[in-house]
Amino acid sequence: MANDASAKRRALDGVRIIDLTWLQVGPQATRILATFGAQVIRIEWRNPAAVDFLRYMQPFAPDHATPAGGRSQGAAHSHGLRGNFDRGAYYNNTNPGKYGVTLNLNHPKGRDLLKRMVRDANALCENFSPGQMDKWGLGYDDLRKVNPKLIYLQTTGFGKAGTYNNYVSYGPTAQAYSGLTFLSGLPEPHPPAGWGYSYLDHSPGYFGAMLLMTALHRQRQTGVGAYIDMSQSETGLMLSGTSLLEHQLGGKPTTRYGNRMPYLDWSPHGAYRCAGEDNWIAISVQSDAQWRALVEEMGSPAWAVDSRLASATGRKTNEDDLDRNLNLYTSANDRYDLMSRLQSRDIPSGVVQKAPDRFDRDAQLKARGYYVDLPHSEIGTWPVEGFPAKLTGSPADIGGLTGRAAPKLGEDNDFIYQKVFGLTSAEIIALREENVI
């Protein structure tokens, strides 16, 4: 993907994004913009209280990783190197293809310089706590005076419009509030299982990219900008499936149903234990024909040829027994071998893949070139998670314009301030001395 990218025109050629985002949800949106060729300028400040938490959060690159090495030197646990903000592994995966500069927005000259950059940009993105940009005098109403065509994407847990506009949130807060956490898990009395990561730090980032590209298309055509007040918890509502409608129609409280399928007569439908420690396979039988094929694959054991299980209704009625027996069968089987045998009979099934399975073993991800090796100036070359689509015209190139994974803190100060915004070397030296950049 990265190789032929430079030869092709990119979808967002000529687009400049001022990226004040941090953590996950904001940088996710700008990561996608960089993938399509926007010049994304990630602005950070080196004060430890202000620096992106992902720069000093686990996981870290191994301590032995060098610029010339990287993954070839091997993986190893690391607690990070004290005072070094350039070895965050998740930061590296979240910010490829972006330029990195430092800028002190607590300094009036820093704010002036930001305005100068905004004048020559298409969009600005931020996900500070609500109100922070206004405190600096850099809110949308301030910045649109500088650049009337500006697209301004602000992402917060609850959203700026509405009654909770001062409320604070991490992704999991928004998840819990929206109902997504409740929906995940086994039926009561089990508590909600929730999400083992922050889903609402991912999806609102995707929506951010979607709305930015919508606004960029229109900006190109009509010169009109946009203010986009993205709410993570509101996106959670959008992702809550049919639960809100069911409640309105039936009047009953929403319940959980584990891995089962409440909306179709598909059964068995769940995760079943396989040989080895914590190994599982998901099986999803959609029809009587698939069920018969499964029975045959299992060697037609007595419990399975029971006539009560011949119909979908019967399987649903006896789902507890069915699951128990199927679990006994699958437990004696190797998970990948079983998947391959079930797939050869056209039964939807898939191993519950853990990270090593996806990275080392998944032949599809390998064949499609999903993981992309990209260099980082401090920790060397590492695989970065790719973009899940191939485009024949404009490349989806995760390394973006920089051809690099994440920037070191302030790595591109000279290039961006001098070459892009035309500051002189003397100005840059002065700004550095005044603790502005």
Added chain:
Amino acid sequence: MSAQGNLRSALEDLVLLEIGDQSGDYAAMLLAGLGVDAIKLEPRTGSPSRAIGPFASESKDPEESVFFWRYNLNKKSVALDLDHAAARSLLDRLAAKADIVLLSGEFENVQHQLEFWREAAEHNPRLILCTITPFGLDGPYRALKSTDLTQMAMGGIMAVCGYDPDEQGHYDTPPIAPAMWHSYHIAGEYAAISILAAINFRDLTGEGQLIDVSIHEAVNTCTEIAMPTYIYNGELVMRQTARHAMVGITQFRLSRSRDDVYMLASLSPFEREARAFTDLADQVGIDHILRTPEYAQLEKDDRRAAYTYRNDLIEQVVASRPAQEIFELAQKVGLAWSPIRRPEDNLSDPHFNARGSFTTIHHPELGRDLRYPATVASDGQEPHMSYTRRAPRLGKHTSEVLEWIGCGPDEITALKNSGAI
């Protein structure tokens, strides 16, 4: 905040044709919420997603699929027999006027249809073709059978979601696929993004292109630290109850409010949160030693004991009041706590109602309105996305669309008589 440039009609100059199953419904609906004229070409028996529940009545009538209602707002429906001899010329004429064609479904089926649309794109080089298939259009898994559940398994989300292991570290509960349809959500969002990238590219070059979205890869993008933890550290994260999957098992931290609602209440390592929590404990009148030298000493001598003490205190604080009250008190001191709400608790929430997060759609067959979640962002005054039209009845817009491509009344009658529409 003054509104400028609401996006709800930003894409109104674009026409999208959609053919496929439940894996493509959402992508087209997202674009339809931004103004795209989305025309769903359905077989005369209806799209496969009309067979997915829940249903509004016991009859399971394809017109009463609530799944179809949810994921097809704002769209038009054309019912036609795609394999009918007369259909070909209609599709040619549609292709000439369309901007985007979205195909979704199993690989073989999409691959087969794609042959026609690729040819059509030769006559309309501005046409953007997008496919959503389980594993993409190439690669060794491309023809594997999958469902939402198996995609959540293979893409890595299930392995990080579920419940704590026992004290020996063995799991007696399965990995969980959070409900529901998230593999199609994630893939649909990436499809919409890719289509918009292609629209921007077309603005620059006048050229369309083919986009090949893989649901498997889309799910893979969405597991946070699980993959970097393995790639860089060679370590596996472990799933745990309602908490982040981490390399080690962290302390259980679901607490219950006085009205028996689970609460997500925890403290990050930031000092300001510790101070805020101390204030909150005071406010609800729970005795504590957080400000005493005794606690400071405990933190020095036995961090784990101090952590456990504070965790117990969180449980007491949460148990002291109803969930909504704790939520608001915690927010006032700056703690990002939240009740684990049922989705429907949001229908009456003042914040979402003030934002216009829901749209009201009238359903004459029910004699009532239903409220649908309908946006992800606001312009400060109004939602950026807009859904005003219910999911279409099968074939509701067939004549309208055929007239748009130039079919006269006689031709439409002949098509009806021949069984093509």
